Amino acid sequence: MGEPLYLYFEDVAEGAAHSLEMPPITRTAIVRYAGASGDFNPVHHDELYAIRRGNDRVFAMGMLSAGYLSHLVGDWLGPGNLRNLSFQFRSQVWPGDVLTCKGVIKRKYEASGERRVDADLRVENQRGEAAIVGAVTAALPTRAR
Amino acid sequence: MADDEARILTMTVERGKIAEFARAIGDNNPIYFDQTKARAAGFADIPAPPTFYEVWLRFIDFGGDRPRPQRTQGGPEGGSGFDGGREIEYLKPLIAGDVVTMTKRDGSPYEREGRRGGKLTFKVEKCELTNQRGEKVMVVRNITVSTSKVPGER
Secondary structure, three states, rough: OOOOOOOHHHHHHOOOEEEEOOOOOOHHHHHHHHHHHHHOHHHHHHHHHHHOOOOOOOOOOOOHHHHHHHHHHHHHHHHHHEEEEEEEOOOOOOOOOOOEEEEEEEEEEOOOOOEEEEEEEEEEEEOEEEEEEEOOOEEEEEOOO | OOHHHHHEEEEOOOHHHHHHHHHHHHOOHHOOHHHHHHHOOOOOEEOOOOOOOHHHHHOOOOOOOOOOOOOOOOOOOOOEEEEEEEEEEEOOOOOOOOEEEEEEOOOEEEEEHHHHHEEEEEEEEEEEEEEOOOOOEEEEEEEEEEEEEOOOOO
């Protein structure tokens, strides 16, 4: 691998946090993700269908918010450094919602000959409610080599 | 589940699709758009974003045909299924130009009590991605939840 652009293991402390606020969710952003991902479930783009299914209006795919979360994790820990990423969807995300992705380092350790960190992850809306909770493990480069 | 019930799809990782996907999740990291920047960051070519495999998850059940609206339609209405989440293991980089085979198998469903009462049924699909060199690249567990609530109940 070439020169890393992201965090070094030595520069990370347990408890260190990182966050990323995304622009408000729009129907256009939802449709754009539908096209890019191939998720054409009409509950995400057909307002009449969504209402008929008992929703107030269309809502975003969970994986759109998870994509935002992967953006946070990539910028912070390096997209090539991920070892595990897991997340659960906790609430629906609606047009107009403003999502903030947050990560906190929980543990630094060595495993499988790598220097690794575990972080807790959360995506929350403008009311502080969790849309996603999750966790990531990444292997970070070291300055020592 | 027996192997003969696995769904298998082989797809090429395309630079244009990576750029489209990265834009859709608002990720402007130049490694997703510029081969030179990707190489400077240590990748052999433009890498796929961490959740890029989703593109194939939507195709695989239709035998690689263009995606169609899913049978499970999410929503708070009773008795419907919704997306529970993912558990992803990253084993090797996934890079533009790779030819990836995805194999998807259904796990055994399990049940839990919901936070607001009622029974939740969890279904886990296990997807393994292997590249053209036979290296396992990723394992993705795709979790779907369905509720036992009666229709109309919120």
